[in-house]
Amino acid sequence: MCGIASYIGNKNAYPIIIKGLKRLEYRGYDSAGICLLKNSLLTYKSKGKVKDLENEFNKRPNSAFIGIGHTRWATHGKPNKINAHPHLSNSERLAIVHNGIIENYDSIKKLLEKKGFKFYSETDTEVLINLIEYEQKSENLDLFESVRSALKQVIGAYAIVVIEKNNLNEIVVARKGSPLVIGIEDGEYYVASDASPIIEHTKNVVYLNDDEVARINIKTGLQIKTVSNKKVSPFVQELALSIEDIEKGGYDYFMLKEIFEQPKSIQSTLRGRIKKNKIKFAGIKDFEKKIIKANRLTIIACGTSWHAGLVASYFFESIARINVDVQYASEFRYRNPVLNEKDVVLSITQSGETADTLAAQKLAKSRGATTLAICNVVGSSIARENDGGAYTHAGPEIGVASTKAFTTQLTLLLLIALRFGKEKSSIRDRDYQRMLIEIQMLPSLVEESLKVDKKIEKISKEFKDSDNFLYLGRGMNFPVALEGALKLKEISYIHAEGYPAAEMKHGPIALIDEKMPVLVIATEDEYYSKIFSNALEVKSRGGRIISIVFDDDDAISKISEHVIKVPKVNKYLSPIISVIPLQLLSYHIAVLRCCDVDQPRNLAKSVTVE
Ligand code: G6P
Numbered sequence: 139m140c141g142i143a144s145y146i147g148n149k150n151a152y153p154i155i156i157k158g159l160k161r162l163e164y165r166g167y168d169s170a171g172i173c174l175l176k177n178s179l180l181t182y183k184s185k186g187k188v189k190d191l192e193n194e195f196n197k198r199p200n201s202a203f204i205g206i207g208h209t210r211w212a213t214h215g216k217p218n219k220i221n222a223h224p225h226l227s228n229s230e231r232l233a234i235v236h237n238g239i240i241e242n243y244d245s246i247k248k249l250l251e252k253k254g255f256k257f258y259s260e261t262d263t264e265v266l267i268n269l270i271e272y273e274q275k276s277e278n279l280d281l282f283e284s285v286r287s288a289l290k291q292v293i294g295a296y297a298i299v300v301i302e303k304n305n306l307n308e309i310v311v312a313r314k315g316s317p318l319v320i321g322i323e324d325g326e327y328y329v330a331s332d333a334s335p336i337i338e339h340t341k342n343v344v345y346l347n348d349d350e351v352a353r354i355n356i357k358t359g360l361q362i363k364t365v366s367n368k369k370v371s372p373f374v375q376e377l378a379l380s381i382e383d384i385e386k387g388g389y390d391y392f393m394l395k396e397i398f399e400q401p402k403s404i405q406s407t408l409r410g411r412i413k414k415n416k417i418k419f420a421g422i423k424d425f426e427k428k429i430i431k432a433n434r435l436t437i438i439a440c441g442t443s444w445h446a447g448l449v450a451s452y453f454f455e456s457i458a459r460i461n462v463d464v465q466y467a468s469e470f471r472y473r474n475p476v477l478n479e480k481d482v483v484l485s486i487t488q489s490g491e492t493a494d495t496l497a498a499q500k501l502a503k504s505r506g507a508t509t510l511a512i513c514n515v516v517g518s519s520i521a522r523e524n525d526g527g528a529y530t531h532a533g534p535e536i537g538v539a540s541t542k543a544f545t546t547q548l549t550l551l552l553l554i555a556l557r558f559g560k561e562k563s564s565i566r567d568r569d570y571q572r573m574l575i576e577i578q579m580l581p582s583l584v585e586e587s588l589k590v591d592k593k594i595e596k597i598s599k600e601f602k603d604s605d606n607f608l609y610l611g612r613g614m615n616f617p618v619a620l621e622g623a624l625k626l627k628e629i630s631y632i633h634a635e636g637y638p639a640a641e642m643k644h645g646p647i648a649l650i651d652e653k654m655p656v657l658v659i660a661t662e663d664e665y666y667s668k669i670f671s672n673a674l675e676v677k678s679r680g681g682r683i684i685s686i687v688f689d690d691d692d693a694i695s696k697i698s699e700h701v702i703k704v705p706k707v708n709k710y711l712s713p714i715i716s717v718i719p720l721q722l723l724s725y726h727i728a729v730l731r732c733c734d735v736d737q738p739r740n741l742a743k744s745v746t747v748e
Contacts, residue, residue, distance in 0.1 A: 140223075140237035141165040142318065143335045144206040144299045146309050146354055147326030151205030152195065154328070158335025159188045159209045161384060164392075164536050164736065164743040165237075165331060166211025169222035173233040174202035175301045181233065183222040187737070204309060206299045208235035211742040215260025225264040227271035228255050231303045232281075234270070236263040237331055238295035238316040246291065266292065270300060282353040282361075285310045289351065289365045295493065297346075299329055308355040312365070313346045317491055317519060320344045320352065320360065322374065327354045332515070333377050334384045334534060341377045345517050378516065383533050391735040393537030393629070397721050398588060401581040403532040403542040404714075407549045408578065415574060417557040421510075421526045425482070428508050430562060432482040434461040436507075438470050438498045439486040440745065442540035442624065443547060446512075447486050448617035449713045450551035457565050457710070458558035467498040481507035484527075486551075488535055488543035489744040490518025499524060512550055514543055528554070537736045538743045539629050541721050544621060548714050549580060576708050583711070587704045587718040594719055597684060597700050598726035601655050607632060608646060608681075609720070610639040611659035612669050618659055618713045622720030629738045630728040639672035652680035657720065659686045660694045661704065661712040670694055684723075686716050 141162025145151040155172055170191040171183035180200050184190040188209055208223035215221035224233045240246070243262035246269055251257070255268045266288065274284035281302045289296075295315030302308075311318055311329050321328035321336035321343050328336045333343060344360065346352060350370055353361045362370040389395035396403075411418055422429075429435065435454060437447035444466055451462040465473075467485070471494060477483070483502035487495050490513040499520060503509045511520050511527035514535065521527065530546040556573055559565035565573075601607075607626055611619035620636035627634050637646050639658070650656065656676045660669045670693050676683055677697045685691075685698040688706040695701040702719045728735045 140211055141209040141331045142207070142235050142237055142297055142299055142329065143331075144235065144309060144329040145327070146204045146356055148203060149326065150201045151203060152201060154339070155205050155207035156188065156192060158328070158330055159191070159207045161334040162331055163188055163209050164538055166209055166742045167737050168210055168212050168217030169219065170207070170209045171222045171224050171235075172205055172207040173224040173301065174200055175204040175303070175306065176200065176202045179226060179230060179233045179301070179303055181224060181226065183219050185217060185219050185222065204301060204306065206233060206235045206301055206309070213239055221259045221261050223263060225259060225261060225267050227267045229271060232267055232271050232274075232300060234263060234267040234298055234300045236266060237297045238314075240266055240292055240296065241294035242292065262294075266296070266298070267300070281305055281308065282310050282351065285312060286351045286363065286365055286367070289314075297331060307357050308353055310351065310353055311346065312351040314348045315493070315496070315519065318346045320346060320354065322360065325356055327356075327360070329354070333379055337377055337379050337384065338381050342374050343377055344372045344374055348519075375517075379534065384536065390729075391537060391725070393539055393541060393725055393735050396535055396537050396542045397718070397725065399533065400542045400545050400588075400718070401585040403546050404549050404584060405581045406531040406533065407546040408553070408580070409531070411553060412574060412578065415571065417553050417560070417574075419528050419554065419557065421528050422554065425508055425510060425526050426558070426561060429460070429482050430558065431480070432460070433480045434463055436470075436475070436477075436481060436483045436502070437462060437464045437486060438467040438483060438495060438502070440467050440492050440494055442544050442621060443486040443488060445617045445621040445624070446544055446547035446551065448620070449548055449614050450486070450555070452614045453552050453555035453710060454558070457555040458562055459564040460558060465498075467492065468494040471498040471501050475501075475505075477502055477505040477507045479506040479508075483507045483509050485509070485511040485513070485520055485524065486547055487511065487520050488514045488540055490515045490520040491744045492520070493745060496520050496523065512547055514546070536743070538738055538741050539625055539724070539735070544717065545584065545714050549577070552710055553577065573708060573710065576711060580711060580714060583705050583707055583715060584718060587715050590702050590704065590719050591722055593702065594722045595726045598723060598730055602727050602730040604632060604653065604655050606649065607634040607655050607657065608642075608649065609634060609636040609657040609659070610642060610669070610672060611636070612639045612665040613662050614709065614713045615659040615662055615716055618717050618720070619657070621717055622657060622659070622724070625721055625724035626727065628741060629724055629735050630731050630733055631739070632727065639669050642672060643675065647675065647679065650676055650679040650681040652682070654681050655684060656681045657684050657686065658694065658698070659716050660691070661686060661688055661716045662709050664709060673697055686719050
C-alpha cells in the first residue's frame with residue numbers, strides 16, 4: 139500500500155512529484171505529503187487526497203531540485219496530518235517516505251525512547267527515521283551507511299526514500315517486500331512505487347531487489363549494495379509501458395476505460411500463445427510434466443484474483459482432469475498446509491505485490507512445492523519470486539475495482555487448462571480445436587457484450603437506491619456472482635451477496651421481498667433448467683429479477699423484470715462474457731450515487747500489507 143514518488147536532478151521537483159503521486163493515488167489516498175530539500179527540509183502534508191496536498195502547498199509554495207512524496211493508505215495510526223508522510227527525525231535533519239510495515243517497530247521505539255528520542259506520530263515510519271538518525275550519530279556514518287545499518291535491525295517490509303539536510307547531491311532508497319523503481323535520464327533520477335510516474339520522463343529503469351540499498355548521487359551516479367554490504371551492479375531495463383496506457387483517454391474514470399479496453403487486453407493476453415493449433419507458454423513449459431503428475435494444483439489469491447482462481451478450478455478439473463484446491467492466500471499462509479515437492483502452487487495476482495499472496499507463495503516454496511504465478515505487472519515481486527508462470531499482459535489497471543485483470547486472468551487460465559487437457563488427452567481433439575477457435579473470437583465477443591452498456595445505465599437508474607443486491611449463479615458462474623457482488627460493494631457501497639443459486643434456499647431466500655434486486659446469471663446450458671427453477675423461487679417471493687442470459691434465451695427472460703442479453707458462447711467462455719454486464723452495472727450505480735469510482739473509500743489497489 140502507499141505510493142512513493144521522488145526526484146533528484148536539475149528540474150523543479152514539486153510538479154514532477156505531485157504528478158507522480160496522482161498517478162500512484164490508486165495505491166492509497168487517505169493522506170499525502172511531500173518534502174523538498176533546499177537549505178532546510180520543507181514539509182507539506184494534508185489529510186485526504188493529493189489535490190488537498192496541492193492546496194496546502196499553494197499556501198507557501200517553494201521550489202527545489204530534490205524532493206520526496208507519498209500518498210498513504212493507513213496501517214499504523216489514523217489517516218491524519220500527523221501520521222502522514224514524510225516523517226522527520228528528531229533533529230529535523232532527515233526525512234523519509236515509507237511503504238510497508240516495520241514489524242518490530244515497538245521494540246525499536248522503546249530502545250530509542252531510552253536514548254531520549256521523542257515520537258509525535260503513531261507510525262512505524264517515524265521510528266525508522268529516528269533509528270537511522272541514531273545510527274548516523276552513534277556510529278558517525280554517512281546517510282547511505284546509516285540507512286544500511288538501520289535496516290539490518292529491521293524486521294518487516296519496506297520501500298523507503300531518505301533525504302538529509304545539507305546533503306544536496308543525493309537521496310538514499312531501499313526495498314524489501316515493497317516495490318521500488320528508479321528511472322534514470324541524463325543525470326536525473328525518478329524513484330517511484332511503480333513505473334507510472336516515471337514513464338513520461340524516461341524508459342530506462344532499475345527495479346531495486348529485496349534487501350538492496352541504493353545511493354543516488356547526481357555527481358557520482360547510482361550505487362547499489364545489499365543490506366549485508368555486497369556490491370550489486372545496477373541492471374538497467376527498458377520499460378514496455380506507454381503514456382497512453384496510464385491516462386484516461388477521454389473516459390470519465392479509469393474503471394470505465396478498463397472495462398472498454400477488455401477486447402484489446404484479451405487480444406494481448408492471447409498474442410503469440412496459439413501457434414498452428416498449439417498453445418505455447420514459455421514460462422510454464424519446464425514444469426508441465428510436474429503439473430501433470432502433481433498431487434494437486436493449489437491456487438492462491440486474494441479478492442478478484444481469488445474469484446478468477448475459483449473459475450479456473452472448473453477449467454482445470456473439467457478440461458485437464460487436474461485436482462485443484464483454491465485458497466485465500468491470507469488463510470493459506472497460516473494454515474500449516476500439507477505440501478511437498480509433488481505439489482504445484484499457482485498464485486494469481488494482478489499487481490504481483492499483494493502481501494498475503496507473496497507470503498503464501500514463499501511458504502509453498504519453502505515446503506518444496508513448485509510455485510507458478512499468473513501476474514499482470516511485469517517485474518513485480520511475485521512474478522520474480524516464483525519458479526515459472528505467465529503474464530496476462532492486460533496493460534496497467536489503475537481503477538481500484540479490478541475488471542480487465544479478471545477477464546484476462548480467465549483467458550490465460552483457460553488457455554493453460556486447454557494446453558494440459560491436450561497433453562493429457564483429457565479433452566477430445568475435436569473439442570480442443572473448437573475451443574481454440576472460440577477463444578480467439580473472445581475479443582470480438584467481449585466487444586459485442588459491451589453493447590449492453592446503455593441498457594444497463596437505464597436499469598441502474600431504477601436500482602441505484604437499493605440497500606441490498608443478491609447475485610446468483612451456478613457452476614462456473616457462481617464465482618462470477620461473487621465477483622459481481624464484490625464489484626457493487628466496493629465501488630457503490632451497497633451491500634451485495636453472491637451465492638450459488640441452489641444454496642439460496644438454505645438461507646438467503648429469507649431476504650427476498652419485493653424490494654430485493656436479484657441478478658440471475660443464466661449463461662450455462664448445462665445448468666439452465668436448474669437455475670430457471672431457482673429464478674422461479676425468487677419470482678414467487680416477489681424478488682425483482684435482472685437476468686443475464688444468452689441472446690437466444692426465452693424462459694428466464696419471460697419471468698425477469700429486466701433482461702440483459704449477451705452473445706451465446708461455449709460454457710468455458712461464459713464467465714468472461716457474463717461478468718461484463720456486472721462490471722457495467724456496478725460502474726453506473728456508483729456514478730449515479732456520486733461515489734468516487736476509481737478510488738473507493740478505505741480501499742487500495744495493491745495491498746502490500748497483511
Ligand atoms: C485489492 C484490490 C482488488 C484485488 C485484490 C488482489 O483488494 O482492490 O481489486 O483483486 O487486491 O490483488 P492482486 O493484485 O493480488 O490481484
